[in-house]
Amino acid sequence: MPVVIVDGQEIEIGADERLNCIEAARRAGAEIPHYCWHPGLSVVASCRMCLIETGQRDAASGKITMMPKLVPGCQTPVKDGTVIVTKSDLVTSSRARVEEALLIDHPIDCPICDKAGECLLQDYHFQHGQAERRADLHPFTSRKRDVGPTVTLFVDRCIMCTRCVRFTREVAGTAELMVTSRGAKEEIDVFPGFPLDNKLAGNVVDLCPVGALGDKDFLYQQRVWFLKREANVCGGCSAGCSIYTEHNQDTVYRLKPRENPHVNTWWICDEGRYGWHHLHDPARLVEAGRRRPAERGRPTEYETVEWADLVVRLRDDLTRAGRLAVAVSPMLTVEEAWMLCAVARSIDPQAYLAVGHLPTADSDETFPGGFTIRAEKCPNRRGVEAVVALFDPAVHGWSDLLAHVGGGNADAAWITAGYPTSGRGPWIDTDTAATFANLSCLVVQDMFDSPLSQLASWRLPAAGFAERAGTWVNVAHRAQAFEQAIRPPAGVWPEGRLFWNMLGRRGLYDPSAVRRQLAESASLAALAGEIPAHGVDLRIHQLA
Amino acid sequence: MKPSDPGITWLEEKPLGLAERLYLPLFIQGLTTTARHMVSPKVTVSFPEQRPQVGNPLIYRGVHRLNRDPEGRVKCVACFLCATACPAHCIDIVASNSPWPDREKYPESFQIDELRCIFCGMCEEACPVDAIELTSLLDLTGKSREEMIFDKEKLLSVYDMTKDAEPMKSATLGGTL
Numbered sequence: 013m014p015v016v017i018v019d020g021q022e023i024e025i026g027a028d029e030r031l032n033c034i035e036a037a038r039r040a041g042a043e044i045p046h047y048c049w050h051p052g053l054s055v056v057a058s059c060r061m062c063l064i065e066t067g068q069r070d071a072a073s074g075k076i077t078m079m080p081k082l083v084p085g086c087q088t089p090v091k092d093g094t095v096i097v098t099k100s101d102l103v104t105s106s107r108a109r110v111e112e113a114l115l116i117d118h119p120i121d122c123p124i125c126d127k128a129g130e131c132l133l134q135d136y137h138f139q140h141g142q143a144e145r146r147a148d149l150h151p152f153t154s155r156k157r158d159v160g161p162t163v164t165l166f167v168d169r170c171i172m173c174t175r176c177v178r179f180t181r182e183v184a185g186t187a188e189l190m191v192t193s194r195g196a197k198e199e200i201d202v203f204p205g206f207p208l209d210n211k212l213a214g215n216v217v218d219l220c221p222v223g224a225l226g227d228k229d230f231l232y233q234q235r236v237w238f239l240k241r242e243a244n245v246c247g248g249c250s251a252g253c254s255i256y257t258e259h260n261q262d263t264v265y266r267l268k269p270r271e272n273p274h275v276n277t278w279w280i281c282d283e284g285r286y287g288w289h290h291l292h293d294p295a296r297l298v299e300a301g302r303r304r305p306a307e308r309g310r311p312t313e314y315e316t317v318e319w320a321d322l323v324v325r326l327r328d329d330l331t332r333a334g335r336l337a338v339a340v341s342p343m344l345t346v347e348e349a350w351m352l353c354a355v356a357r358s359i360d361p362q363a364y365l366a367v368g369h370l371p372t373a374d375s376d377e378t379f380p381g382g383f384t385i386r387a388e389k390c391p392n393r394r395g396v397e398a399v400v401a402l403f404d405p406a407v408h409g410w411s412d413l414l415a416h417v418g419g420g421n422a423d424a425a426w427i428t429a430g431y432p433t434s435g436r437g438p439w440i441d442t443d444t445a446a447t448f449a450n451l452s453c454l455v456v457q458d459m460f461d462s463p464l465s466q467l468a469s470w471r472l473p474a475a476g477f478a479e480r481a482g483t484w485v486n487v488a489h490r491a492q493a494f495e496q497a498i499r500p501p502a503g504v505w506p507e508g509r510l511f512w513n514m515l516g517r518r519g520l521y522d523p524s525a526v527r528r529q530l531a532e533s534a535s536l537a538a539l540a541g542e543i544p545a546h547g548v549d550l551r552i553h554q555l556a
Numbered sequence: 557m558k559p560s561d562p563g564i565t566w567l568e569e570k571p572l573g574l575a576e577r578l579y580l581p582l583f584i585q586g587l588t589t590t591a592r593h594m595v596s597p598k599v600t601v602s603f604p605e606q607r608p609q610v611g612n613p614l615i616y617r618g619v620h621r622l623n624r625d626p627e628g629r630v631k632c633v634a635c636f637l638c639a640t641a642c643p644a645h646c647i648d649i650v651a652s653n654s655p656w657p658d659r660e661k662y663p664e665s666f667q668i669d670e671l672r673c674i675f676c677g678m679c680e681e682a683c684p685v686d687a688i689e690l691t692s693l694l695d696l697t698g699k700s701r702e703e704m705i706f707d708k709e710k711l712l713s714v715y716d717m718t719k720d721a722e723p724m725k726s727a728t729l730g731g732t733l
Contacts, residue, residue, distance in 0.1 A: 123635030123684045124661040156660070232651040232661055235636045 014092035017069065018042055019099055025090065033085035033096050034062055042098045045107060045136045047221045048173035049086035052278045052381075053182060057084040059173050061136065063106045064088075067095035082106055104140070111141035114171050117196075118222075119151040125169065127223030129236040133171065157201070159189070160208030162228055162282060163217060165200060170224035172198050176216035183279065183381030186210040200224070212379060214285040215278075218268060229286055230266045242497035243270055243545065245484050247343065247432070247477035248284035249373075250388040252486025254546070255280060257288070257478045257497040264288045264478055264498060272546050274490055281385045290434035290476065291498075296459055297473040298503045314471055319505050323513045326455065326470060327359060333424035333453035336360040337417050339410065340400055341368035341428040341457075342390035343474075344507055345482025346491070346539070347526040349392075349399040351511035352428060357403060358515070364416055365400050366408035367393065371431055371439060386487055390431075391477070395485030398535050398550065414447050424453040427464060428507065430474035438462035457507065475506035482508060482523045483539065485550055491539060492547035493527070603695075610692040613722045617675045619693040620668055620706065621714035623686065623724050629656065630712060632687035634663040638679035646672035647679060666708040670696055689725055691718045 013024045018040035025031055025039070032055075034044045047059035062085035067078035076095055082102065090096070097103065114133065122128040154168035177189045177200065188208045192201045202208055208216070217227040241256040246267070253276035256268045267288055269280040290296075300322050301314025317325065330336055338356040340349045356363040371389040378384045401407050408416070417425055425448055431439045438460070445463035448454050456468035465471050478497040485491045500506055512521040531540035538552045557564065575581045601608050610616050623631045634651035646669040654662035679688050691714060698704040706714075 121660070123637060124633045153658075153660070232634070232653065235640070237640065238636075 014090075016040075016090045017093075017095045019097060031090050033064055033066065033083075033088045033090055033094075036090045036094070037064075037085065037096055037098055042096075044085045044098055045132075045140060046086055047132060047171060048175060050175055050219060050278075053175060053178045053219075055087050056174060056178070057087040059171065060084065060110050061107065062086050063110070064103055065097035065100055067097075069093040069095055107136075107140040108142045111137050112146070115141070115145070116147045117149060117151055117168065118171070119154045119168050121152055121154060121169075125166075125223040126226050126231055126236070127169075127220070131223055132221035158207075159200075159202045159225075160213055162213055162286075163208050164226045164228055164231065166224050166226060167199055169222055170200055171222050172200075173221060174200075175219040175221070176200065176225060179212075179216055179219055180208070180210070183215070183379060183383060184210045184212040185380030189216070211281050211283065211377070211385060212279060212383065214282045215269070215280070218278075227266065234260060234265045239265060241268070242478070242495055244478060244494045244497055245391065245486075245492045246280060246284040246287070247391040247484070248281070248287045248389065249386040250391060250393060250487040251276065251384060251386045252391050252484055252490065252492060253280045253284055254492065255284070259478070259498050262498045264291055274546050274549075275486065275488075275492075276383070279381075279383050281383070283385065287432065288476075288478065290432040290459065291478060293434040293460070295434065295461070296501065297461065297465070297471065298501045300473060300503070300505075301471045303469045303471075319510070319513075322472075323510070327514060329453050329470070330359045330424050330426070330455070333451070334360070335362070335364075335421065335423045337364040337366070337413055337422035337425045339366055339368035339413055339425070339427045339429075340396050341430050342370055342393040342396050343368075343430040343477075344396060344428060345392065345480055345484060345523065346395040346399055346530065346536070347482040347523045348480070348506075348508045348511060349396045350402070350526060350530055351508065351515055352426075353399060353403045355511050355514045356426065364408070364413070364422060365404050366410065366413035366416070367396050367400055368413075368428060369410045369431075369439060388487065391486065392484040394487065394489055394550070395483065395491065398485065399530075401535065402533055414444065417451070418447045423451060424455075425451055426455040427457070428474070429456065429458040429462070429464075430476075430507070431459065432476065433460050433462070438464075440464045472510070473500075473504045475500045475504060479504075480506050480508065481521075483527060483543065486547075489550040490547040491543060491550050493523070493543040608694070610694070613692040614725055616692040616694075617677045617680075617690040619670070619691050619696050619714055620673075620679070620711055621689055621691050621718060622666065622708065622711040623689060623715055624712065629659075630662060630666075630687070630708065631685055632663050632666060632683075633659070633685055634661050634666075635684060637682040637684060638688050641678040641682035643676060643678065644672050644674045646670075663708060666711065668706045668711065669704065670698075670706055671701060671704045686725065691722055693718065 013027055015022050015024055016036045018037050019042055021040050023040045034046055037044050044062045044064060046062040048056055063082040064085045066083050066088055067076050069076045071093055154166040157165040157167050159165045180189045181187045188202050188206050189200055192199050217225045238260045239258040241258045244255050244257040246253040246255045254270035254272035256270050257264055258266050267285050269276060269278055271278055299316050302317050304313050304315055336356055336359055340352055353365050370393060373387045373389055376384055376387050397407050433439050440462050442463040445467060449467055454468050455470040456465045457472040457474050458465050459474045479500040481496040483491050483493045509521045527539050530536045538548050538550045625631045634649055636649055639647040639649055648667045649663050650665040651661055652664040654660060677690055680690050
């Protein structure tokens with residue numbers, strides 16, 4: 013195994029691993045500061061922040077020969093016997109000089125810069141910079157340039173690392189951003205008439221190590237140090253990208269990609285990034301209601317039912333109605349889906365279980381960097397299918413359910429939906445909804461009003477993605493567990509809590525308890541134990 | 557700090573001397589203090605008929621004000637540093653793009669709950685543009701809790717009211733904007 017010596021400490025790396033000095037030093041616990049290098053982009057070695065001393069140990073004699081000059085750590089691969097020095101006086105003073113050069117004309121408008129608090133320039137200045145300013149320039153303001161519908165460029169804050177330019181060329185493949193002028197006059201810009209308008213554009217804001225690129229959706233909404241983050245999974249499509257939900261006082265402010273080599277690497281698409289606004293839509297259903305018996309001259313009304321009563325009354329109503337059909341929404345977590353099926357089968361042992369409506373776009377969209385936006389706009393079809401298969405090996409779909417109900421084979425239906433349709437129109441049209449018109453009991457659990465919920469005898473609110481806890485299984489059968497980030501609006505019980513109580517289980521809803529139970533079945537055995545942050549492949553036992 | 561801390565120096569109490577044990581010298585000493593205060597000038601005032609004298613307005617911590625820039629606009633840039641520093645969580649700011657071309661960010665709304673405020677002066681200290689200052693106004697009254705939540709206009713009006721008597725502190729301290 014090749015051995016690399018970092019600050020006198022010998023570490024072993026894999027025989028066929030291709031690491032640069034930054035990655036090798038990180039394994040030894042030494043952080044080499046860097047701006048322009050990013051593991052997902054090509055290497056340009058332009059910021060000069062990662063300059064380090066390197067050398068080579070002769071394998072036979074053990075004699076170490078050092079390079080006379082500093083080299084950029086990002087561009088220097090390591091091999092057996094490579095010596096890396098990250099803490100010498102030469103390296104330290106080089107870092108201070110680089111910081112000083114970057115800060116000469118960087119506007120000191122940190123108080124109004126949205127990046128303050130998570131800015132690499134700030135962090136590195138505290139760690140590696142010098143206390144005094146030798147230049148007598150005191151720039152305070154930055155020019156602002158509109159580069160696209162979602163992104164603003166603060167021109168003078170830029171340190172020209174070109175991460176954003178390389179991203180649009182290598183990952184998004186659209187190459188909208190470029191560098192204009194030369195030398196000290198270099199600037200990031202777009203070509204006239206070609207704004208930064210691709211489906212991955214938001215990632216350039218995350219990539220920017222300073223406050224030059226700002227997200228218009230988040231700009232001035234909240235200071236970053238007030239935000240708390242919860243590791244979540246994006247519910248926008250079946251890719252199931254790992255994200256952080258950043259929130260404060262039960263309000264989501266932004267979503268950020270979470271590095272996951274098995275799913276989304278470092279990126280997320282804009283659809284997912286801005287796909288949280290429905291959580292705070294005032295049009296959301298927030299009350300559980302039961303339709304009052306029709307009275308002449310009075311519009312249909314719903315009486316609000318307390319959740320504790322609802323647990324009992326819903327079961328009574330469904331038992332009285334008779335043959336039950338259930339749509340298990342692909343927005344539910346695996347745990348919730350299993351509990352729903354268990355509740356349904358406890359009410360009617362012959363209950364017809366089907367996977368709910370699958371919202372779908374035209375086709376998958378793959379970008380040159382390998383990132384794919386999936387056409388299937390729901391996060392957990394694979395998981396729900398696996399759960400429904402435990403109860404009924406012939407897994408039915410939404411169209412089967414429509415045929416089943418339309419053929420008069422059911423007296424009651426329980427439709428879970430929870431689709432984030434805010435501002436896009438309902439997920440179901442009036443004609444399809446009419447299939448359910450003649451049932452004696454129709455339970456609809458949804459986030460927004462739809463033609464179906466208007467027919468419902470029980471209209472229940474649903475939770476959004478950040479308000480759930482559980483496991484989702486993405487298109488590649490990778491199960492990712494996540495915790496609840498924010499509380500749902502007052503009056504909303506997340507589905508898991510309702511099903512947990514309807515099953516008569518005591519205490520608070522605990523997804524991990526349900527997961528333990530699920531892992532006893534062969535097809536979901538991979539869910540046993542703690543699920544790692546990067547998720548686990550559901551087929552891991554079948555593959556072996 | 558624990559009692560075992562090496563930074564603590566432990567001292568022995570001195571035994572009482574003859575003067576202490578006689579009691580009379582200390583008795584006279586105490587009575588002298590009392591007598592001195594009986595004849596010295598009064599420092600208490602009959603508030604509110606009489607106004608107390610504020611020693612140094614520069615360091616007095618009374619009602620807040622929001623300063624204006626030379627063009628009469630609110631000086632605050634909505635950086636939230638005062639709200640971050642505030643130990644009582646009484647400052648609530650909503651930031652927005654400024655309507656002026658020469659400034660980037662400004663507070664769309666700026667509220668201080670004066671009843672919740674503990675007048676510690678941390679907001680004044682945190683402010684990078686010397687926009688929020690504590691004046692020497694000390695009698696703060698209102699008829700309801702809502703009335704005591706000062707919004708941006710109210711805080712600016714405190715500035716208009718006090719700017720002649722108390723000029724902006726930043727000028728004397730080398731202002732930033």
